[in-house]
């Protein structure tokens with residue numbers, strides 16, 4: 001039997017849920033197909049459990065930075081309680097809590113592995129081996145996300161190395177952990193496992209957090225080292241799980257790192273290898289290339305939203321794409337030639353140069369838009385304004401001896417901010433003001449009148465603007 005819907009969504013991660021929600025709200029009938037847990041990687045193996053692991057040490061550190069409070073938190077972390085709290089945030093890897101919402105908004109769910117078998121057709125293989133055939137009246141949205149990319153290093157495939165899934169779902173904290181990679185997962189998981197008591201070695205051939213402002217990786221590296229982690233700039237040559245059960249990683253320097261576990265944090269690969277792309281002339285295993293309405297290039301009924309299109313590998317940005325895609329699909333039901341105008345409801349325009357993100361390391365890194373280097377590389381005529389975040393009264397009150405840094409990148413031709421990076425304890429909540437300034441293209445002359453309350457860390461804005469004006 002073939003079941004018909006206006007829209008079929010492959011993958012019920014945060015992004016698939018948002019595509020379906022937006023399309024359903026616009027009057028379409030919609031089904032989501034999910035092979036694992038409704039809520040996706042983000043809810044069960046990525047954002048949520050990683051932040052659940054990072055929050056207890058962060059809360060402890062916040063108290064320890066304030067005299068009078070620090071005396072109250074002198075003991076070690078209760079690791080079992082940290083893991084139990086993480087377990088509660090992932091509902092012990094049970095997605096039944098997500099189902100009432102789907103039902104309440106009228107989205108059907110088919111559990112199983114979905115594959116495209118032709119134009120607007122999807123076949124789902126259920127856990128008991130049955131096949132459900134779905135046909136879309138209008139569109140199919142691929143929201144299958146990404147998986148950890150394991151590089152081709154001799155011995156690595158047989159070394160039972162961890163990916164981020166193993167790290168975020170850890171039940172027994174290893175005595176030692178080697179981490180391959182120096183990106184976001186490496187920075188966050190190094191922070192978490194140092195706090196949980198592992199001896200951590202980060203093997204970061206390009207340094208920590210390359211591609212961000214240099215002071216971000218420097219500050220995170222400084223803190224990790226002071227907490228006992230080792231950070232190496234070498235490349236791995238081979239990996240071997242030894243007879244003792246430990247993993248040894250031979251480096252190009254000739255040194256060898258040995259640890260109880262190895263976490264591979266070397267980027268992501270699209271989950272498109274087994275979704276039937278070959279049936280419609282596309283290549284399995286490729287990222288899906290899309291326009292700003294998230295429609296796949298050259299296939300007018302196919303959309304690819306979230307990680308799988310590689311535009312931005314972040315939940316909030318994927319959900320934003322999902323809202324645009326769901327609306328675009330619905331709009332094209334009655335008007336197939338509908339264009340997605342830049343900054344309109346149907347386009348994910350902010351994906352270009354306006355993306356905010358937070359790295360929940362210690363210290364935190366919060367950033368939006370372009371770095372100074374990227375802005376110059378993109379041809380902007382820029383002025384870079386730096387300020388010591390620790391010199392702001394609100395920061396001093398927030399924590400004794402607060403150390404932090406802020407950078408604002410200004411497009412001199414338009415007089416607007418195009419990039420902001422904050423590094424310091426608890427800077428995450430400073431970020432949205434920066435995002436509004438960057439996305440809203442608020443002129444610096446008007447931003448001057450956005451008065452930050454005293455004594456908050458947001459006074460960093462006043463200091464950045466004063467510094468900018470002093471250089472005029």
Ligand SMILES: Cc1cc2nc3c(=O)[nH]c(=O)nc-3n(C[C@H](O)[C@H](O)[C@H](O)COP(=O)(O)OP(=O)(O)OC[C@H]3O[C@@H](n4cnc5c(N)ncnc54)[C@H](O)[C@@H]3O)c2cc1C
Pocket residue numbers: 010011012013014015016033034035036037038039040041042043045046047048050051112113114115143144145146164168185271274275305306307308312313314315316317318
């Ligand atoms: C360790 C880690 C921490 C992270 N932390 C953050 C963070 O703090 N903030 C942030 O913004 N981003 C974070 N990210 C990134 C974030 O997890 C992703 O950007 C987000 O999960 C992408 O959502 P998605 O819906 O595209 O994919 P996913 O969340 O991966 O969901 C895809 C869904 O599709 C399903 N699926 C796949 N193939 C099929 C198929 N053939 N049939 C049926 N179902 C299928 C999968 O089972 C899955 O449920 C983190 C990533 C990692 C690895």
Ligand SMILES: NC(=O)c1ccc[n+]([C@@H]2O[C@H](COP(=O)([O-])OP(=O)(O)OC[C@H]3O[C@@H](n4cnc5c(N)ncnc54)[C@H](O)[C@@H]3O)[C@@H](O)[C@H]2O)c1
Pocket residue numbers: 151152180181182183184185186188204205206207209210235236265266267268312313314357358359360
């Ligand atoms: N807080 C957050 O928002 C958050 C947290 C975690 C992950 N994420 C998302 O997940 C994505 C994936 O994170 P990630 O850290 O896996 O990727 P990444 O792209 O941030 O970093 C990959 C790292 O692996 C290194 N690398 C790649 N190949 C290698 C090899 N063969 N040998 C040695 N090193 C190698 C790179 O030099 C780099 O340091 C990020 O792009 C980010 O968008 C977001």
